[in-house]
Amino acid sequence: MDFVKTYIDLSQDSLKYSALSIAFNPIFWNIVARLEYTTHFLTKLALGKPRCGCYTLAVIIFSLGIVRDLLYEKALRDQPIYEALDLLPVKVLAAVLFAYGNVLVLTSMWALGVTGTYLGDYFGILMDARVTGFPFNITDNPMYYGSTMSFVGTALWFAKPAGIALSAFVLVMYLIALRFEEPFTAEIYAKRDRERAASKKEK
Ligand SMILES: *[C@@H]1O[C@H](CO)[C@@H](O)[C@H](O)[C@H]1NC(C)=O
Numbered sequence: 001m002d003f004v005k006t007y008i009d010l011s012q013d014s015l016k017y018s019a020l021s022i023a024f025n026p027i028f029w030n031i032v033a034r035l036e037y038t039t040h041f042l043t044k045l046a047l048g049k050p051r052c053g054c055y056t057l058a059v060i061i062f063s064l065g066i067v068r069d070l071l072y073e074k075a076l077r078d079q080p081i082y083e084a085l086d087l088l089p090v091k092v093l094a095a096v097l098f099a100y101g102n103v104l105v106l107t108s109m110w111a112l113g114v115t116g117t118y119l120g121d122y123f124g125i126l127m128d129a130r131v132t133g134f135p136f137n138i139t140d141n142p143m144y145y146g147s148t149m150s151f152v153g154t155a156l157w158f159a160k161p162a163g164i165a166l167s168a169f170v171l172v173m174y175l176i177a178l179r180f181e182e183p184f185t186a187e188i189y190a191k192r193d194r195e196r197a198a199s200k201k202e203k
Contacts, residue, residue, distance in 0.1 A: 104146025
């Protein structure tokens with residue numbers, strides 16, 4: 001408990017803003033995506049073009065991600081350093097985690113494309129087949145785990161225990177998001193497959 005009190009300065013507003021944006025982003029995109037799925041409000045705003053709607057959401061989510069990263073860096077700057085972490089081997093580990101995390105995020109974006117990355121399924125833009133190549137042969141959710149690794153890497157690099165705590169919060173928010181997203185998108189694809197099977201039978 002004393003460790004936490006010494007190294008996580010809860011009185012800093014920047015820590016709260018960082019935690020707030022970490023929580024806000026996945027909640028925001030899940031609510032917007034579900035609303036899009038049921039009402040197609042973004043597609044309607046984009047004059048009936050689902051792709052334009054999805055690109056718009058992509059820009060918004062991407063920007064929110066940048067804001068979150070900036071707030072995280074600001075929060076870390078206001079937090080105390082833990083000297084025992086301020087060592088070369090820790091910095092090396094930090095760099096490896098940060099780099100590998102980014103490799104997972106960027107290669108999965110590359111593999112999925114813009115609509116695959118940014119909730120295209122909710123707009124009715126479905127992938128033809130499940131992507132199974134790297135990085136999806138390592139984990140089902142390379143973007144979430146990669147992003148978490150980058151957060152941990154940054155925390156270790158600056159030797160900030162508060163950053164480790166925020167990274168754990170990032171992971172928790174992603175795990176909660178997955179509990180909403182995975183069954184929902186699985187059902188979107190199951191529906192498509194049922195419709196495909198039905199139309200095959202008709203022929
Ligand atoms: C995943 O795929 C990549 C590239 O195809 C390959 O080099 C790597 O060994 C694979 N990893 C696993 C765990 O299968």
